[in-house]
Amino acid sequence: MANQxxxxxxxxxxxxxxxxxxxxxxxxxxxxxVVEEEIxxxxxxxxxxxxxxxxxxxxxxxxxxxNEEAKKKxxxxxxxxxxxxxxMIPMYDYRPKYPKIDAEVEINPNHPNLxxxxxxxxxxxxxxxxxxxxxxxxxxxxxxxxxxxxxxCGLSGHEDAMATLRDxxxxxxxxxxxxxxxxxxxxxx
Amino acid sequence: MAIDIxxxxxxxxxxxxxxxxxxxxxxxxxxxxxxxxxxxxxxDTKEILEEHSLCAGCPEAAALRYVLAALPKPExxxxxxxxxxxxxxxxxxxxxxxxxxxxxxNAVATGIKRVLDWRFPDIEKDVVVLAGDGATVDIxxxxxxxxxxxxxxxxxxxxxxxxxxxxxxxxxxxxxxxQVFKMAPLGKKFEKVKMxxxxxxxxxxxxxxxxxxxxxxxxxxxxxxxxVAREIGPTFLNIYTPCILEIGLSANExxxxxKDQDKDRFAxxxxxxxxxxxxxxxxxxxxxx
Numbered sequence: 001m002a003n004q005x006x007x008x009x010x011x012x013x014x015x016x017x018x019x020x021x022x023x024x025x026x027x028x029x030x031x032x033x034v035v036e037e038e039i040x041x042x043x044x045x046x047x048x049x050x051x052x053x054x055x056x057x058x059x060x061x062x063x064x065x066x067n068e069e070a071k072k073k074x075x076x077x078x079x080x081x082x083x084x085x086x087x088m089i090p091m092y093d094y095r096p097k098y099p100k101i102d103a104e105v106e107i108n109p110n111h112p113n114l115x116x117x118x119x120x121x122x123x124x125x126x127x128x129x130x131x132x133x134x135x136x137x138x139x140x141x142x143x144x145x146x147x148x149x150x151x152x153c154g155l156s157g158h159e160d161a162m163a164t165l166r167d168x169x170x171x172x173x174x175x176x177x178x179x180x181x182x183x184x185x186x187x188x189x
Numbered sequence: 190m191a192i193d194i195x196x197x198x199x200x201x202x203x204x205x206x207x208x209x210x211x212x213x214x215x216x217x218x219x220x221x222x223x224x225x226x227x228x229x230x231x232x233d234t235k236e237i238l239e240e241h242s243l244c245a246g247c248p249e250a251a252a253l254r255y256v257l258a259a260l261p262k263p264e265x266x267x268x269x270x271x272x273x274x275x276x277x278x279x280x281x282x283x284x285x286x287x288x289x290x291x292x293x294x295n296a297v298a299t300g301i302k303r304v305l306d307w308r309f310p311d312i313e314k315d316v317v318v319l320a321g322d323g324a325t326v327d328i329x330x331x332x333x334x335x336x337x338x339x340x341x342x343x344x345x346x347x348x349x350x351x352x353x354x355x356x357x358x359x360x361x362x363x364x365x366x367x368q369v370f371k372m373a374p375l376g377k378k379f380e381k382v383k384m385x386x387x388x389x390x391x392x393x394x395x396x397x398x399x400x401x402x403x404x405x406x407x408x409x410x411x412x413x414x415x416x417v418a419r420e421i422g423p424t425f426l427n428i429y430t431p432c433i434l435e436i437g438l439s440a441n442e443x444x445x446x447x448k449d450q451d452k453d454r455f456a457x458x459x460x461x462x463x464x465x466x467x468x469x470x471x472x473x474x475x476x477x478x
Contacts, residue, residue: 065199074198074199074201075200088204089204093209098240098241
């Protein structure tokens with residue numbers, strides 16, 4: 001199946017092409033391994049706390065306050081950034097930037113690797129990005145950079161991320177923040 | 190809810206670029222306006238299209254700015270476009286746009302409009318088709334005319350540059366007789382299709398043929414056409430936006446070419462059906478125009 005369909009035509013060796021699929025409900029994906037959600041959350045927190053220039057890329061679904069869930073998630077993501085000592089760079093929309101993006105302060109799904117190269121980001125969380133653009137961006141980042149990518153997704157996750165959590169809503173984010181605090185204490189950071 | 194998608198969560202305000210904050214605070218969203226939107230505000234407000242990737246001096250880019258500045262309710266508008274030079278600009282617009290397959294833009298717009306009317310019966314949602322002459326007059330003629338026959342409540346705007354410009358210069362149905370292009374070296378053998386007359390015959394309630402040389406006139410036509418489409422039925426605007434590259438002009442000569450054609454192939458044509466005329470009078474009295 002992986003040898004057919006759009007993935008087959010991709011110039012990049014996508015995860016799907018290598019037989020990696022999104023995790024089943026209630027589970028998470030670490031590289032190509034399906035694991036319990038809590039184990040993945042611990043690993044994500046560790047990566048974000050220990051890698052150079054860890055950054056959160058919030059997408060339009062959390063940047064704009066179009067419903068109560070988005071507003072609640074915004075507060076939690078801000079808290080998450082503080083706990084993880086992470087920088088935040090917004091992916092505020094998907095319009096291609098012309099003539100070029102300011103890689104210092106923004107990321108665009110059409111060429112996300114530019115921001116990661118420019119800021120030397122070694123671990124990054126994508127959150128609130130619509131799935132079809134997250135898929136595009138993660139494939140490019142996976143192939144063009146050595147950044148450890150993490151997808152925190154409200155739907156079924158992203159196999160092209162190094163770590164993916166699925167069905168993540170505000171209650172799951174609260175759980176993740178709690179775990180991140182524990183990991184931070186364990187690492188004595 | 191529509192305007193809320195432009196409201197930045199306060200937690201992220203400090204990391205958002207100025208242009209996005211400007212879009213929220215300083216764009217002329219209809220909700221924040223006491224009078225109808227228009228081109229007069231363009232110098233002082235944030236435009237919905239800030240940058241584009243068309244050729245320098247392209248009249249189409251200017252025309253699109255006038256169209257966007259004149260939308261009665263941009264936050265409740267969906268633009269459907271088709272393949273062509275226009276599709277290079279649409280990704281840069283801060284509105285909902287749908288890129289349809291080449292030629293079937295009016296069929297796609299029909300579906301969107303019907304679903305919106307069903308889903309949001311209490312909100313006025315405008316669907317505007319914006320495509321080139323190849324998509325409207327040639328390959329998509331069937332879809333365009335059928336939407337007029339069916340009396341769909343959509344506005345169709347054709348940016349008529351009289352050529353398939355971004356594929357190297359092939360003649361289109363809208364090319365005038367005798368015109369030679371790089372990929373049409375023998376010259377066109379038959380007359381330009383008068384799409385505005387076809388539109389009137391096919392049942393459009395508001396039809397215009399014009400150039401984009403006068404911004405105010407374009408803005409007025411767009412506003413009227415959208416209001417008529419909302420309440421009465423299909424409307425059509427044919428706007429000349431010459432491809433300066435294909436007809437051998439330099440970046441500063443587009444406006445002159447449009448002014449010349451104001452008296453020639455694009456001499457003003459306007460048809461307004463009696464019911465649309467009545468409706469526009471009412472709109473004027475209510476301050477919507």
